[in-house]
Amino acid sequence: QVQLKESGPGLVQPSQTLSLTCTVSGFSLMDYSVHWVRQPPGKGLEWMGRMKYDGDTYYNSALKSRLSISRDTSKSQVFLKMNSLQTEDTAIYYCTRVEDYSGDYFDYWGQGVMVTVSS
């Protein structure tokens, strides 16, 4: 069955770089796109960016200067890197799957990984 699972450090120091991995199963990264969405504690959802099935990337302009998304299709993994972290980047980070053909809605979500930015 379709699964996505985020992994990464739970605590990052201010000004440091966040590195997260989304490991997927049950589908191919060459057939579906993966997007990253984050949610500060008790708040709403923010779309961050996406890795399209063809390898193309697109980022939220609010984060573009700090964000990078890449992948390793052989390992079924998508990577998120974001630098210059601040306390306002404290959030649950989700990777999600998009079918692409009928619309860019998120039909499957990972469980999320909580990232706290603190010294």
Next chain:
Amino acid sequence: DIQMTQSPASLSASLGETVTIECRASEDIYNGLAWYQQKPGKSPQLLIYNANSLHTGVPSRFSGSGSGTQYSLKINSLQSEDVASYFCQQYYDYPYTFGAGTKLELK
């Protein structure tokens, strides 16, 4: 960026009642709208896509409607397991944006 204004922010309803949540986009999003349900401590789950299509496995008491800039999610015959937060999301244009959410509680 397209702004999504969701209302109400919170809602209290009784079992068996029908509830409606609204979402207004700052411009026409041509039915590029999804609704998600999020229970405490869990990731969001897709309910409705393309404004009115029910995702696989979602109970038929959930329905979506609307067009242009105005969309709504209706829950018929509210069940206890529907207590959750609900978010709308537009995917018509980048950056994709979400409504602020509606917290649904039982009266």
